[in-house]
Amino acid sequence: MAASAVDQTYTTGTSTGIPAPIYTTTFDYHSYGQAAYRRRSLIPIRQSDMVVSLFPVTPHPGGAFSRSGAEVAGYGAAFVVANTGRPPEFFGRHRSLEATAELIVAHRATVLYGISGFVRRLLIHAERAKLDFSSVRMLMVSGEASSRQVMEDMRQRLLRLGSADALVINRYGSTEQGSSMVECTPGSGFHNLAPDQQPRLETLPLCMLHQLSASVRAQPSERSRHIQNPDEPRKPMT
Secondary structure, three states: OOOOOEEEEEOOOOOOOOOOEEEEEHHHHHHHHHHHHHOOOOOOOOOOOEEEEOOEOOOOOEHHHHHHHHHHHHHOOEEEEOOEOOOOOOOOOOOOHHHHHHHHHHHOOOEEEEEHHHHHHHHHHHHHHOOOOOOOOEEEEEOOOOOHHHHHHHHHHHHHOOOOOOEEEEEEEEOOOOEEEEEOOOOOOEEOOOHHHOOOHHHOOHHHHHHHHHHHHHOHHHHHHHHHOOOOOOOOOO
16 A cells, blocks of 8 residues: 555654654554554454543644544444643634533443543543443543552542443553553553554655654653553653
């Protein structure tokens, strides 16, 4: 397949403070969906699921926001984008935490996918407001370190909200990687579930190789520390 079309996302942070662009081709889009389909035994999204993306719309769109749709499409599930985050100067299509909670209720969502801290805040609000989250059976959280205690806290909150399954899946990914790794069991460490589908460097365009090289050099020690010890809080990136 020719890598004809190119989309652009950005890394979540660099040592310079300037977001680094990452280029995504048509081939990459299909690869995300195929990888998702292959790892469905460990990330059990069903074709009948209603998945709500809680990733924020930011001035520089990140990989998780842009690629979550391709992943869900690989399962054939329904997909809703909540458009969370800080409202921009124009347009104003972002939803508040409260409005997002109402959206989940309205769609009878079964899977919530977003940044750990925001997902937990959403569950706390749902409990306080006595919202009907009983349709939610699974949380997929990423974007920041989550200890086993935090994961269990979210699971217990989901149970109190009426969930029958209350499955919480911890993920760790990066825009540069183009995918995410998963904890097969809580605290087991992160694993790449489709390693053979990582792009070979010799097949990438020269411009993308330069961007990848720069972003990998930016904060290697911080990345490696987080992968080895996911309980350790990450430093905020500027």
